[in-house]
Amino acid sequence: MKKQPLLDYINKHIDLTVEEKAFLTSKVKYRKYLKGQYIVQQGDVCKYECFVISGCTKTFFVDEQGQEHIVMFAIEDWWASDMGSYITQTPADFNVQCIENTEFIMFSYDDIEDLYREIPKLERFFRLIIERAFVASQKRLVRNFSLSAKDRYLYFKNQYPKIEQRIPQYMIASYLGITKEFLSKIKGQLLLE
The missing domain is CATH 1.10.10 (Arc Repressor Mutant, subunit A)
Known part of the structure; x- marks a missing residue:
């Protein structure tokens, strides 16, 4: 499994012991998607938070008139999912689709909860990532209006x-x-x- 890009990314934010890295990598899945494949579709529950190793995705929703509205792209060392659906385990508002052949390291909801319990500093790490994503989203809203x-x-x-x-x-x-x-x-x- 190509786990090193994820470990390098995490290492920029927190330090993990050898044992913690081993436990972390035991809880993740590696998967390749082809261009055009979906990670999650509107209405389905988002089962994975995905770290992009290679490739590119778009996060979007389709309105009632069938118009596509892209809200985010994700490339290497970025995260892709419908975060609201993933956190609440409720139906997704967004689609996440690969626009290139894409490789991911994926965290299931249950596995991430296990990781939080066993390695508390990972909860801090993911909180920081989510906070940054939230701030970026708010700044984008301001830019779109101003x-x-x-x-x-x-x-x-x-x-x-x-x-x-x-x-x-x-x-x-x-x-x-x-x-x-x-x-x-x-x-x-x-x-x-």
């Missing part, structure tokens, strides 16, 4: 250059809350500046 579409695009381009190169423009447009045509217009204007 910045122009052009400025939202420039922020995305500067903040996530590795993502922009890997995903189709229509997905970036969905994430920004604009049409792909409007994104093309913005990019055209930027080339003239």
Whole structure:
């Protein structure tokens, strides 16, 4: 199992003993998904919190008109799931779909609870990760309400250059809350500046 990327990531935040690392790796699953496969779909209970080893995912919901709204992307060393569904073990509001062939280390709800009991500092680690995700989500809301579409695009381009190169423009447009045509217009204007 390719567990080293996860251990390296955790090691940036907390120190684990050899025994704790062994227990941790005994509780995780490794899985490969193909481009287009779903980790979770709206209405299903999210069974896993997933650490991305390689690949890329999008988290989105589909409204009543069938329109897709992307709320997040995840690449290497990021986490992917419907966190609300995972934490509450209730039906998911979001879909998480692979937009590249993707490899994950996955934590089931029951296994994460075992890890919290046996290695209390992991509970702190996951609290920090969830806090950061919450803050990022709130800041994104503020940007969406306060910045122009052009400025939202420039922020995305500067903040996530590795993502922009890997995903189709229509997905970036969905994430920004604009049409792909409007994104093309913005990019055209930027080339003239």
